[in-house]
Amino acid sequence: MKLNKEFIKHTMDGQTVLVPTAQAPFHGLIQGNRTVGVILDCLLSDTTEEEIVRALSERFDGDEAVIREDVSDTLRQLMEIGAIDE
Amino acid sequence: MSKTKHFEDIIASQGRLIYTNKGDSMFPFIQPRDLLVIEKAEQPLKRWDIPLYKRDSGQYVLHRIVDINENGYVMCGDNRSQCEYGVLQRQIIGSLTAIIREGDTIPVEQIPNPSVVKAADDLLYLVSCAVNERQPSPERCKAMYLPSVYGLASAHYLTSAAAIALEQVMPLPHAFDQSKKKAIRKLSLFDIEREDILRAFDEAGIWHVPLKGIVIKELYPKSAMREMSDNDILCDPSKMGEIKALMERKGYVCNRFEELNHDEYSKPPTLEFEMHHSLFVEKEMPRFAKYYADIKERLEPVGGCGCRFGDEDFYIYMLCHMYKHYTHAGTGLRSLLDIYVYLRAKPGLDRVYLHKELKKLRLDAFEKEMRDLSQKVFALQPLSTREHKEQMRFVFAGTYGTEERMEYSSWLKRLGDDSRSSKRRYFWKRVFISGDSLRECYPFVARHKILYPFLIVYRPFKGVFTHPKGIIREIKALNKFKKKD
Numbered sequence: 001m002k003l004n005k006e007f008i009k010h011t012m013d014g015q016t017v018l019v020p021t022a023q024a025p026f027h028g029l030i031q032g033n034r035t036v037g038v039i040l041d042c043l044l045s046d047t048t049e050e051e052i053v054r055a056l057s058e059r060f061d062g063d064e065a066v067i068r069e070d071v072s073d074t075l076r077q078l079m080e081i082g083a084i085d086e
Numbered sequence: 087m088s089k090t091k092h093f094e095d096i097i098a099s100q101g102r103l104i105y106t107n108k109g110d111s112m113f114p115f116i117q118p119r120d121l122l123v124i125e126k127a128e129q130p131l132k133r134w135d136i137p138l139y140k141r142d143s144g145q146y147v148l149h150r151i152v153d154i155n156e157n158g159y160v161m162c163g164d165n166r167s168q169c170e171y172g173v174l175q176r177q178i179i180g181s182l183t184a185i186i187r188e189g190d191t192i193p194v195e196q197i198p199n200p201s202v203v204k205a206a207d208d209l210l211y212l213v214s215c216a217v218n219e220r221q222p223s224p225e226r227c228k229a230m231y232l233p234s235v236y237g238l239a240s241a242h243y244l245t246s247a248a249a250i251a252l253e254q255v256m257p258l259p260h261a262f263d264q265s266k267k268k269a270i271r272k273l274s275l276f277d278i279e280r281e282d283i284l285r286a287f288d289e290a291g292i293w294h295v296p297l298k299g300i301v302i303k304e305l306y307p308k309s310a311m312r313e314m315s316d317n318d319i320l321c322d323p324s325k326m327g328e329i330k331a332l333m334e335r336k337g338y339v340c341n342r343f344e345e346l347n348h349d350e351y352s353k354p355p356t357l358e359f360e361m362h363h364s365l366f367v368e369k370e371m372p373r374f375a376k377y378y379a380d381i382k383e384r385l386e387p388v389g390g391c392g393c394r395f396g397d398e399d400f401y402i403y404m405l406c407h408m409y410k411h412y413t414h415a416g417t418g419l420r421s422l423l424d425i426y427v428y429l430r431a432k433p434g435l436d437r438v439y440l441h442k443e444l445k446k447l448r449l450d451a452f453e454k455e456m457r458d459l460s461q462k463v464f465a466l467q468p469l470s471t472r473e474h475k476e477q478m479r480f481v482f483a484g485t486y487g488t489e490e491r492m493e494y495s496s497w498l499k500r501l502g503d504d505s506r507s508s509k510r511r512y513f514w515k516r517v518f519i520s521g522d523s524l525r526e527c528y529p530f531v532a533r534h535k536i537l538y539p540f541l542i543v544y545r546p547f548k549g550v551f552t553h554p555k556g557i558i559r560e561i562k563a564l565n566k567f568k569k570k571d
Contacts, residue, residue, distance in 0.1 A: 012310065019275055
């Protein structure tokens with residue numbers, strides 16, 4: 001899976017934002033914390049959910065089960081707005 | 087016995103109603119013993135207008151519009167805290183146009199509007215908290231009528247800044263929340279697109295300088311506080327054709343090319359770029375155009391083909407740009423805020439150099455006035471009566487000024503003053519066209535002067551058929567023009 005090219009990751013005022021272009025199926029703004037920033041960085045190239053969980057576990061302290069749930073939840077929301085190409 | 091006439095009947099038949107007010111709901115705007123002049127409202131009503139309306143109960147009310155939404159007008163007396171919602175257009179009888187006070191007829195626009203003054207005070211308080219990174223008082227925020235603050239903030243492109251202050255002490259109202267998100271989205275899209283465009287300029291060898299908001303937003307505590315409607319970039323004037331082709335390849339539509347001192351490009355959803363080949367139009371601002379004639383000499387390279395102004399020169403440019411709008415249609419609070427933010431971020435500006443350059447441009451007094459005013463307004467220091475009046479001039483201008491202000495500035499430029507002799511001279515020049523105007527509009531006659539007497543007869547005769555209303559309007563405006571203090 002990979003980030004749809006009509007969604008662009010950007011940093012503003014220290015916060016990660018995911019900005020849809022005019023061609024994107026979603027018209028709004030996605031703002032996230034550092035965790036979302038790392039997930040989006042992983043999605044810039046073709047990756048899997050497992051690889052994303054591994055990347056986050058290396059970057060942040062925390063229970064792996066909680067990290068796994070956060071990743072799953074974020075990916076689901078991104079898929080709902082058409083931000084991910086499978 | 088004569089038939090009792092209702093207010094709406096009098097206005098319908100005579101177009102005008104004069105009556106005395108009851109109650110104190112509009113005090114101090116309307117005072118005891120004032121006579122009120124109500125006229126039929128020809129235009130759609132807008133925020134801050136004071137209509138006379140009739141409730142379904144039959145009661146007549148004269149209150150101020152503080153908001154307009156899909157349910158109708160929201161009305162409130164200046165001396166009341168409770169608003170009335172859902173007043174409909176069909177209930178509007180007329181609008182207050184003047185007050186007769188102790189024998190003098192005063193147009194309403196000349197009387198300070200306490201609702202706007204309060205909304206302005208609240209907006210400036212929020213924006214000051216935002217840029218000074220201070221938490222606003224929760225009690226003060228709760229007491230604000232936020233729809234009025236939002237309306238005023240929108241006119242000045244300050245909704246995002248106000249939202250960033252407000253969200254520290256309360257859940258954001260929907261309008262503010264959406265405005266802030268839209269501002270972040272727009273700024274992000276601009277950043278992404280601009281990076282791509284300027285990379286292409288580098289590859290094509292086109293020198294470029296980001297202007298105005300692109301630079302200033304980086305000096306705000308959060309870029310999202312500094313909203314922008316477009317991005318302005320100064321470019322190599324010899325490459326405008328190449329720039330057009332490049333922008334069109336990137337999906338931009340060119341809306342204006344070689345008409346002004348900048349070309350305009352747009353792309354969905356909200357992207358607008360202005361590519362400037364010069365900073366000022368010589369006809370409009372000859373002093374500034376001359377000062378910036380050799381612009382490249384004032385720029386510093388920053389890598390690739392990118393250039394920038396030095397800190398002092400950027401400040402000078404900000405002032406020139408602000409002055410241009412200030413003396414034409416007016417300029418809003420955002421420009422004053424930019425001055426405050428810039429000077430706070432650049433405390434070490436070379437004042438000797440600035441003074442020397444600003445004197446050349448005859449902007450030294452203007453700079454001092456704007457510097458002092460911006461400091462007082464956004465540091466929430468007490469203002470003198472004159473300073474408060476100046477602040478309200480910015481408040482009423484909106485971000486890009488007003489048509490009324492533009493028209494006034496245009497007349498002032500043409501006449502110089504409102505004396506009878508100036509007006510007669512203007513009228514004479516309009517009828518007996520000569521000089522640059524003759525050469526520009528009737529070049530054939532300018533070259534064959536023998537035809538001039540025929541032109542003098544032809545022009546008014548033609549005007550009566552092609553634009554009679556325009557002629558009548560100009561004559562009325564000339565008669566009515568009065569120079570303000």
